[in-house]
Amino acid sequence: MSVLVDESTRLCVAGVTGREGSFHTLNNRRYGTNVVGGVTPGKGGQDVEGIPVFDSWEQAAAEVQPNTAMIFVPPRFAADSILEAAAAGVELVIAITEGIPAHDELRVYNTLQRDFPGTRLIGPNCPGILSPGKANVGIIPASFFKPGNVGVVSRSGTLTYQIGNEIARAGFGCSSIVGIGGDPVPGSSFVDVLELFEADEETELVVLSGEIGGSAEEEAAEHIAEHMSKPVVAYIAGFTAPAGKQMGHAGAIVSGSSGTAAAKAEALEAKGVRVGRTPTEAASIAVEVLGGASVGSA
Secondary structure (H helix, E strand, C coil): CCCCCCCCCCEEEECCCCHHHHHHHHHHHHHCCCEEEEECCCCCCCEECCEEEECCHHHHHHHHCCCEEEECCCHHHHHHHHHHHHHCCCCEEEECCCCCCHHHHHHHHHHHHHHCCCCEEECCCCCEEEECCCEEEECCCHHHCCEEEEEEEECCCHHHHHHHHHHHHCCCCEEEEEECCCCCCCCCCHHHHHHHHHHCCCCCEEEEEEECCCCHHHHHHHHHHHHCCCCEEEEEECCCCCCCCCCCCCCCCCECCECCHHHHHHHHHHCCCEEECCHHHHHHHHHHHCCCCCCCCC
């Protein structure tokens, strides 16, 4: 099994006619993802290498019945595109777009909660979701991963790739990799994805990759202690980050001792979660728990 995307995914992409949108859409299709259409206002009736383009999400929903949306439009259009996909009945929206204003993210979050509770948002500013061997929706380099029983949820993209690659090199694989993004108002939290992995029969262990800023990791620690029966291994990026300095993601900023990597690691370890201080150490712990040799021991 896997979570969120698999062989049943019917993907439609907002911004499919743009340079990056078309590149990653076609890459997802080459991987095996069922791409059924794209949305670009004013370009309805065109196609991108056989993928039909529609003027609106309403038209796309009527014609090709997508159940998954990928948002690849500029920041100023992204919030409306997310909400239009939700209004059209799309169940899963994955927003890759970076730089969406925080007030737009807040509007999207509250509107989805109030008006479209049947739509789940992953992102914004995320790498997407990969279920190895089944479907890839986003920009995750699938060659780094192979199918297996480790679920990965992360606020960072590239660090996730490193952890997944080292797990794969140690002879293990992943059920699904979910990048929730590092913006201040994410559509889905660590807790939301941990619930999915807990219910997934294939997933035997979860790797949580966090970073400085906010309280998402502390909230995850509480949830893990109370609701997770499966082992969870964590990595927190930013042990050497100077306080008060934004590091990459808009949500990765700390003040005083609040939101630091040390504080997050302490909260997780207090609930029994082993925390690696580097991606390699986190991968080694995961492999050890699964009964394999340490990463790099070969």
